[in-house]
Amino acid sequence: MDFIDLKSQYAALRDNINARIQKVLDHGQYILGPEVKEMEQALAAYTGARHCISVASGTEALLIALMALDLKPGDEVITSPFTFAATAEMIVLAGGVPVFVDIEPDTANIDASLIEGAITPRTKAIMPVSLYGQVADMDAINGIAQRHGLAVIEDGAQSFGATYRGSKSCNTSTFGCTSFFPSKPLGCYGDGGAIFTSDDKLAQACREIRTHGQSQRYLHTRLGVGGRMDTLQCAVVLGKLDRFEWEIRRRLELGHAYRAKLSAAIPSLQLLAVRDDRDCVWAQYTVFVDDRDAVQARLKAAGVPTAVHYPRPLHHQPAYAQYAKAEDCPHSIAAAARVMSLPMSADLSEAQQEQVVAALSAALA
Structure with a gap:
């Protein structure tokens, strides 16, 4: 048997996915084509977040969210050490310092009761990981963040579709970031990801950052990256919805x-x-x-x-x-x-x- 059976999934969705891909091939808008906005609107509605910003990968989603928060060199971000490397990797790449807090031994998610003790004057954000598909204790984490004036970024690469106290994963905090890597609960056929937020200003910052910091064509108002999700990959996600x-x-x-x-x-x-x-x-x-x-x-x-x-x-x-x-x-x-x-x-x-x-x-x- 396969560890993750993507072949059976494709067999069930073949006509829908093929039609979606063919439509992109026909119109030829491979970068920021109409499927990108369609997918973003569908996923924002699914989570309940006001904004969905599609990006090149779940890793890129974390980086862009940190950049949108204007992370400065030496700023600290509290997270779990029991996760894929991308979580801490993006903190360091953005100039920050990961501060590791231990997990709950029975859920393997970050132990919210230990977070407050790790906060210092340099703390900028908290980045809990919703590991294995279960959302971390976001109400407790958000409460701590609110008391200390911090942002919260849920690393929901493994939990898209999960529910926490009536809210969907990726709509429980300042930012929710997810991955559409093929093996994820909602995957494309390559790399892809998304950022979710209900903050209009942060959403606009993310959109600008993903296209090299452009507020309009060839006007670069902030530091950015080449972080767009391909239209073809958005079409695959739409074909799976x-x-x-x-x-x-x-x-x-x-x-x-x-x-x-x-x-x-x-x-x-x-x-x-x-x-x-x-x-x-x-x-x-x-x-x-x-x-x-x-x-x-x-x-x-x-x-x-x-x-x-x-x-x-x-x-x-x-x-x-x-x-x-x-x-x-x-x-x-x-x-x-x-x-x-x-x-x-x-x-x-x-x-x-x-x-x-x-x-x-x-x-x-």
Whole structure:
């Protein structure tokens, strides 16, 4: 089986996606064509945010959001070390300093109770990561930010479509940033991403930054980047939108089924907690295991692919080790040693899920 089954998804959407792509090929507006605005309007309506600004990738979304906040050299941004490198990478690239706060050991999301203690006079923003598809505790984080006059950027690369206390991921804070990398809950067929905000001035800043800081053609009013999302990739996302709500429901159902089946078959297996006031769209269905390498080898032999998101916290990566002590964030260190992701996509069949559960039960026996 595939770890993420994009082939079955395309088979179900082939006519719609092909028609969308052909329309772009026919009109030839490959940069900022009409599909870009159409996708932005559709996704803004979906999240409830006033603005959606499409960009070249989820990584670019984080960078542009930080630039729109006018991050200065030495400004601090509080985030989690248990995430993909892009989160801290963009803080450093924008001239900032990542300040790592540990995760909750049961959800793997940033521990909001530790954030206030990490705030200094140099703190500019908080960047929580909605890991594995579950939104972080945004009400608590926003409350802290409001008390200290800080912006909040949700790194929602894995959580688009998830709900937190009645709000959609990417519409819970100053900025929401997401990725349309092919393996994400809503993916294109290359790189793509989006920024969401309900602040008109910040939205305008993001639009200017993504086109080299232009407020109009050849008038560069601010520092910018070449950060546009291709029209063809927007067309692919539009081609997937009709099925997206169904896919989110399937992800929720499969997540509940995994929990029930794994709890019954392997009662000792540690599963990720999902808080009662939110859901999880399971960009990755991740469990905690000991002796991970051996378990993965047994699963591979049984025909079950796995992955690790992520095997090393950022403060243990050479590029970011200077920003924390090696012993800091012990829960992140522990999670990195034990997390393992199982096959997950909306088209995963019950028979495949049963195969995964049986193989994992045998591998852990």
